[in-house]
Amino acid sequence: MERVCKDLEQRIEVYLDGTRVTLPPIESVVVLNIPSWAAGVDLWKLGRDSEDGTSCGEEQKMDDGKIEVMALYSSFHIARLQVGLSEPLKLGQVSQVKIKLSGKxxxxxxxxxxxxxxxxxxxxxxxxxxxxxxxTETE
Incomplete structure (x- = not known):
């Protein structure tokens, strides 16, 4: 029951298309290019766009060359996502993600x-x- 990923935002830097993202207190960063995560949760479709109400991108597509990036606050947050009672923190929909890890x-x-x-x-x-x-069409 240890929270080994607590304060993750202090140990990583996330860059979306070259721009560093300021992270709130989080325990996980999720990078997707498919609409299924954690046994079928459509994470990108959950909730509003971003904290300030601005759009975080378009509909998620596997063939658009974009990667969806979200953050999660805790394992309890993950459980709430599984049953549709919460939403991820959407960081953006971008072409390139860089994650700098300062420690293990x-x-x-x-x-x-x-x-x-x-x-x-x-x-x-x-x-x-x-x-x-x-x-399957007949001509």
Whole structure:
């Protein structure tokens, strides 16, 4: 029951398209490009846009080259998101995310956790794969 990610905002820096974001007290940063998180929660659609009422971007799409970035306050906040009683703090919808870790930080990608040493992590779309789909229309 230890809160090892408490005060995360003091140990990381987040840059969205090159601009540093001021973070409130948080325990997690979530970076997505799909509309499903934590067993099916559509995190980007939950709640209003941003704290000051300004838009944090458009509808989430997997093929728009954008990455949705949100912050979470605690494990209790995650539980409330699961049942639709809360909303994430939307940081932005951008083309590139950089996260600078000043110390060892717990991380997870697609359910696989590890302890990441200090690093600068850059996330962006690189390529697209064209996929053929069988049409069900009759001509």
């Amino acid at each position: 930080t717990p991380m997870q990608i697609d359910g696989e956790p590890w302890l990441q040493p200090p690093a600068m992590i850059t996330l962006s779309h690189v390529d697209k794969a064209n996929v053929l789909v069988l049409s």
